[in-house]
Amino acid sequence: MDRRKFLKATGVAGIAGLAGCSGGPTESGSTATEESAESTSESTEAETTQESTASADSEVNVGMVYALGGLGDKSFNDAAKRGIERAESELNVSYNEGQPSAAEEFPTFQRRFAQSQNPDYDLVCCIGFAQKSALQETSKNFPDQKFMLVDEQIERDNVASYVFKEEQGSFLVGHLAGLLTNQQFEAGAGSTSGDSKKVGFVGGFEVPLIQKFQAGFTAGVEHADENIEVTSAFAGSFSDSAQGKEIATSMYEDGADIVYHAAGGTGLGVFQAAQEQGKFAIGVDSDQSQTDPNYADVILASMVKRVETAVYTSVENVAEDSYNGGELTTLGLEQDGVACVYGQELGSEIPEDVKSSVAESRQAIIDGDISVPTEPQ
Amino acid sequence: MSAGTDARRTVESLLRRLVALSGVERLLISLAALVLAILVGAGIILTSGRVATCTQAAAVYFGLGFCYDPLEVYFVLFNGAFGQPFNPGIMAGNLVNPTWSPFTGPLTFTGPLLTTALFTAGWNPLNFSVALTLKETTLLIFTGLSVAVAFRAGLFNIGTQGQLVVGGLVTALVVGSLVPVLPGGLAGALLLVPVGVLSGAVAGGLYAAIPGALKAYADANEVITTIMLNFIAAQLAFVAVSEFFRNPESQVVETAPLPGYATLSSVVFPQGSDFSLFALAFALVLVGVIWFFLERTSYGYDLRTSGIQPEAAEYGGVDAKRTVVTSMMFSGALGGIGGAVWVLMVMGKWQTGVPALGFDGITVSILAGNNPLGTIPAALLFGTLKSGSLAVQFETGVPKQLVGVLRGLIILFVAMPEFFRAIGTNVVDLDADDSKAVATDGGVTGGDDE
Numbered sequence: 001m002d003r004r005k006f007l008k009a010t011g012v013a014g015i016a017g018l019a020g021c022s023g024g025p026t027e028s029g030s031t032a033t034e035e036s037a038e039s040t041s042e043s044t045e046a047e048t049t050q051e052s053t054a055s056a057d058s059e060v061n062v063g064m065v066y067a068l069g070g071l072g073d074k075s076f077n078d079a080a081k082r083g084i085e086r087a088e089s090e091l092n093v094s095y096n097e098g099q100p101s102a103a104e105e106f107p108t109f110q111r112r113f114a115q116s117q118n119p120d121y122d123l124v125c126c127i128g129f130a131q132k133s134a135l136q137e138t139s140k141n142f143p144d145q146k147f148m149l150v151d152e153q154i155e156r157d158n159v160a161s162y163v164f165k166e167e168q169g170s171f172l173v174g175h176l177a178g179l180l181t182n183q184q185f186e187a188g189a190g191s192t193s194g195d196s197k198k199v200g201f202v203g204g205f206e207v208p209l210i211q212k213f214q215a216g217f218t219a220g221v222e223h224a225d226e227n228i229e230v231t232s233a234f235a236g237s238f239s240d241s242a243q244g245k246e247i248a249t250s251m252y253e254d255g256a257d258i259v260y261h262a263a264g265g266t267g268l269g270v271f272q273a274a275q276e277q278g279k280f281a282i283g284v285d286s287d288q289s290q291t292d293p294n295y296a297d298v299i300l301a302s303m304v305k306r307v308e309t310a311v312y313t314s315v316e317n318v319a320e321d322s323y324n325g326g327e328l329t330t331l332g333l334e335q336d337g338v339a340c341v342y343g344q345e346l347g348s349e350i351p352e353d354v355k356s357s358v359a360e361s362r363q364a365i366i367d368g369d370i371s372v373p374t375e376p377q
Numbered sequence: 378m379s380a381g382t383d384a385r386r387t388v389e390s391l392l393r394r395l396v397a398l399s400g401v402e403r404l405l406i407s408l409a410a411l412v413l414a415i416l417v418g419a420g421i422i423l424t425s426g427r428v429a430t431c432t433q434a435a436a437v438y439f440g441l442g443f444c445y446d447p448l449e450v451y452f453v454l455f456n457g458a459f460g461q462p463f464n465p466g467i468m469a470g471n472l473v474n475p476t477w478s479p480f481t482g483p484l485t486f487t488g489p490l491l492t493t494a495l496f497t498a499g500w501n502p503l504n505f506s507v508a509l510t511l512k513e514t515t516l517l518i519f520t521g522l523s524v525a526v527a528f529r530a531g532l533f534n535i536g537t538q539g540q541l542v543v544g545g546l547v548t549a550l551v552v553g554s555l556v557p558v559l560p561g562g563l564a565g566a567l568l569l570v571p572v573g574v575l576s577g578a579v580a581g582g583l584y585a586a587i588p589g590a591l592k593a594y595a596d597a598n599e600v601i602t603t604i605m606l607n608f609i610a611a612q613l614a615f616v617a618v619s620e621f622f623r624n625p626e627s628q629v630v631e632t633a634p635l636p637g638y639a640t641l642s643s644v645v646f647p648q649g650s651d652f653s654l655f656a657l658a659f660a661l662v663l664v665g666v667i668w669f670f671l672e673r674t675s676y677g678y679d680l681r682t683s684g685i686q687p688e689a690a691e692y693g694g695v696d697a698k699r700t701v702v703t704s705m706m707f708s709g710a711l712g713g714i715g716g717a718v719w720v721l722m723v724m725g726k727w728q729t730g731v732p733a734l735g736f737d738g739i740t741v742s743i744l745a746g747n748n749p750l751g752t753i754p755a756a757l758l759f760g761t762l763k764s765g766s767l768a769v770q771f772e773t774g775v776p777k778q779l780v781g782v783l784r785g786l787i788i789l790f791v792a793m794p795e796f797f798r799a800i801g802t803n804v805v806d807l808d809a810d811d812s813k814a815v816a817t818d819g820g821v822t823g824g825d826d827e
Contacts, residue, residue, distance in 0.1 A: 068730070096771070098767075098770060098771060099770070099777055101777070102730060103724075103728055103730050104628070104651070104723050104724060104728075104732060105767070107651065108505075108509060108651075108767065109767075111649065112503065112505075112767075112771060115505075129628040129629070130628070130629050132627070132628070132629075133627065133629070133631075133634070137649060138542055138649070142649065151628075152628060205630065205729075206619060207628045207629065207630060208628055208630050225749060236615070253573045
């Protein structure tokens with residue numbers, strides 16, 4: 001019968017096709033380690049790579065609970081992941097990870113790691129301020145479990161809190177944007193007109209944390225020139241790149257030369273808009289010209305927030321038995337917790353005098369000569 | 378006869394067969410669809426297991442290594458949803474003892490026939506995974522009921538999500554403002570929880586009255602208006618909370634947390650599981666009440682006839698416009714209760730980023746054939762898949778997006794027969810039998826000839 005032939009043919013073709021696929025497990029052998037190093041270096045493949053599941057033979061087991069944007073945001077969560085990957089390769093650490101898709105899932109994920117016996121997690125890393133209220137409950141219910149929290153503070157002996165001075169780094173990129181929008185500047189796929197005095201800011205949510213970015217950026221722009229107008233908008237999401245693109249496009253069409261985003265995955269849309277409009281953008285959290293090389297020709301700089309440092313340090317502390325539970329660690333410009341990192345492709349084309357005045361204001365902030373506001377005026 | 382009418386006939390007779398199915402047949406079709414979805418899903422897991430890169434094969438089939446093992450994924454999906462009642466060891470292979478023979482020992486399930494125990498030792502049904510499954514089930518019963526009631530009245534209420542958001546917010550605000558004036562402890566709980574649920578129902582109902590009135594008096598399509606009102610609800614609630622009712626101590630846009638006694642506490646189940654048996658019991662009672670209301674009361678009869686044949690209902694003395702508004706309000710009130718339970722049982726406050734319970738409710742309702750009683754198993758399937766997919770994320774290396782695909786496949790396959798059946802009931806006339814129609818036709822032409 002026809003049907004039977006068809007089924008047979010598709011079956012055979014399917015299996016032959018699968019066999020031809022380039023991926024699949026590298027068969028158990030001596031080349032396994034080489035191959036795995038190779039595959040993780042390619043970011044696209046690394047996403048589909050099977051995660052190293054925490055195992056009993058490692059010294060330290062870490063559970064990672066990511067923020068809502070999820071892995072692949074090329075920004076906040078990916079930075080945290082870099083931290084744990086570094087810990088994995090440098091300290092005898094294995095880890096397991098979870099990506100909640102709604103705020104109500106935070107307690108489930110945190111508890112899941114906290115109550116696990118096999119493996120027994122030595123540290124649970126909670127990435128992002130949104131996990132605070134869930135972690136307050138969880139850390140109370142599991143007093144013997146060590147936690148770490150990024151971007152918020154919980155005063156309990158089993159929680160190590162890490163916060164950043166985002167306003168300081170944002171001030172620097174604001175200063176950079178202000179200096180560049182005032183002059184004729186062309187590099188990569190973008191250019192500034194020189195005559196319009198406008199820059200933009202796109203935030204994820206209008207919450208105090210993101211307002212710190214906004215306040216620092218605005219202050220930095222004003223530091224360069226008081227007459228430059230900063231338009232700000234909030235996308236209402238950390239993972240809606242379409243919305244980000246829409247907002248940024250209208251800003252560029254409105255005359256803005258440079259848009260800075262603090263919106264996680266939403267920011268990818270800002271880069272797309274910059275490319276289409278031939279303007280510039282400034283990345284956040286990671287060096288986005290490196291994490292997202294497709295947009296390196298429009299990313300002037302990134303306000304790097306070294307979430308990886310926080311993650312790595314906390315794991316290192318646990319590994320060395322010097323866990324600092326109950327303490328708040330603040331990472332600013334001085335500790336290199338935040339920084340203005342120039343784009344891989346465009347960085348070399350930014351005029352030296354601009355770079356040196358940004359470096360000057362960096363020193364001034366560290367010395368306390370400039371105080372950066374944390375709330376928008 | 379042209380090919381077009383031929384095709385039409387085939388479709389019609391297929392639909393007719395679907396509509397005429399008995400309950401048992403529908404159940405069997407659903408089970409077959411589930412199996413088919415699992416088979417298709419297994420193919421997808423295998424394919425992506427070849428495309429993905431990993432150092433160690435999770436499974437080897439046909440002499441080929443795969444990064445993900447479909448058997449393991451589906452086992453963890455259903456086993457994990459209930460906190461592993463079955464021993465994960467049985468997936469390790471060699472379940473049946475190869476050296477076993479009838480002469481070496483008695484035929485028992487835990488005896489020497491099997492190499493490992495079938496059930497996990499010390500499995501406690503009151504665990505977090507079961508709580509998670511039932512939590513999701515409870516919430517989806519409310520939203521599923523909400524959509525089903527509207528469906529029965531001939532209305533597509535796509536706005537359950539918005540009604541849930543509004544209901545939840547009003548519950549959080551009402552309970553939050555009553556907390557300081559009412560006594561704490563058990564007395565407070567007995568007052569606050571019912572008041573909270575009631576205010577959620579009222580708010581959701583009133584919010585749904587808008588599209589109801591627009592439909593009845595301005596002839597605006599309720600599908601469009603309810604969808605639009607979802608966005609309005611989400612944004613309004615966001616602005617209201619971030620501007621006026623914000624918890625000042627939090628970075629997140631949320632209301633101040635309600636004290637523990639004002640929320641539905643987890644009885645029996647472990648603390649912090651965000652699930653309360655009271656809520657599930659309430660949901661089950663509500664299912665019974667709504668079933669009775671729809672099937673056994675005169676208002677329910679009016680509602681159903683308006684759905685099946687509005688003209689006939691009006692001829693029978695039903696005020697069609699009023700029925701549209703009241704049934705929308707009724708549906709919205711159920712959505713609002715869902716929001717109230719979400720706030721009181723799960724969050725203990727209203728927080729931005731309300732999960733898409735209302736949208737899932739549409740699928741639950743379709744899966745249930747728009748029958749209130751059917752929402753229970755339909756919601757349970759959803760809850761199981763939700764809880765199980767978290768387990769898959771934790772215990773296997775399968776990315777969560779792929780698990781989402783598997784969930785979607787199961788829902789799609791199981792819901793489609795019911796979906797077409799729902800369409801069929803509107804298109805096909807059951808009494809007009811195929812063969813009879815041809816016979817009458819033939820009879821008439823024959824009569825003309827004579």
